[in-house]
Amino acid sequence: MNGKQITKLGFERKAIGLALSAATIRERAGLERSAILSELRAVQADPAAYLAGGVYAELAVELNAQNTLNESRMGAALSPSPLPYGVWGADLIEPGASAQMDVAMRLPIARAGALMPDAHVGYGLPIGGVLATENAVIPYGVGVDIGCSMRLSVFPMRPDAVKVEEAQSLLLKHTRFGAGVAFEKRERDDHEVLHESTWQDQPLLRHLFDKAASQIGTSGSGNHFAEFGTLTLTSADLGLEAGEYLALLSHSGSRGFGAQVAGHFTGLAERLHPNLDPAARKLAWLPLDAEEGEAYWQAMNLAGRYALANHELIHARLARALGVRVLASVHNSHNLAWKQQINGREMIVHRKGATPAESGQLGLIPGSMADPGFVVRGRGHVEALSSASHGAGRQLGRKAAANKLVKKEVAAYLKERGVTLIGGGIDEAPQAYKRIEDVIARQSELVDVVAKFTPRVVRMDSGSEDI
């Protein structure tokens, strides 16, 4: 009897050695190999029956423990009913998003959750969904654009100190938008995140390094933007006097690098859970105490830092071009998972399109290309898992927006508000979004408004259909 025959039966880790020792004892007792193999199969099929004693007891104990662990980690069955969770702005949330959140709250690893007023349907967890799990991380609980984030810089300038034409040319010169887009080699900036040793820790990260290095400092497509506008502070805050300032607001993520990390690990998670209820397939998780979960955690956090580095470079380039230093700045990630203590236990809090809002924590909640965004301060609401919305949230899906909205009306909306737009697809029209004022009003328990940002010159990806 050898190890190869034992592993062929499906024994794993410590059980291989224990099965081998037991088999050796049975061989010495004069049993045929085929008889021993059938005994091993019987122990494997029902370890509980062999726990009491005998030559297979130790093996049975180990198999029993492995089964229990596998069930708790990989458990395929959903609870019949979802755990209760808080909803803010239920009147603004489509039924599909609530249905997705219900499925998430039936996962065996789910412990708590909340739904923000900008919620709408996404892959797996809805956008605007917050989910706390224990010892597990869900790649699609974070989303495709890992580390997608916001950054605001306030400049020591009057809002009108930079004319529209100048703002346009600055944005065109110093930002890059679109799927697959990178900076031209001679324009490429460097950042300390590219010098982290983390890139060498996983074959996947090594493989994606060149793409990440080529795309650093860029913005993506879809709802990503960089815009100049007016920051209005009605009272002193952020270390600034009350008043109006020129400011830059950006929305960007981890580009192709993060998307490939997300794709890789969600595939891995799905393969680890072949029997997961189909309703929850896109919510497949990775155990955090397993190699796969640890690897995702490391890659996810690197993508989070990389996304913030993109913003830093965008803001540094534009501040340098303006010849000013930044007076104040705020940033936050809104697609990420964090370790957070809940009821004295360490949980993994996934925020997929949700702003962290611990008590006193600053965050940015944008409206749309032509509607105001808000600097907010978290109130640390326990049932909301210290979270808030990440924006206004879609009212119309991309296709619905393209079918329903008329370019002329979108142009009129922009003109009325004095917004100049570079790029921007019809699917990103302000009319495709919920009213940001409503969304902010629904979360007064979650955040306090600190300041208002009114966009003036906006750059987005051209998309498939320009406005």
Added chain:
DNA sequence: ATGTAC
């Protein structure tokens, strides 16, 4: 959101 495919 990504960028052209287990």
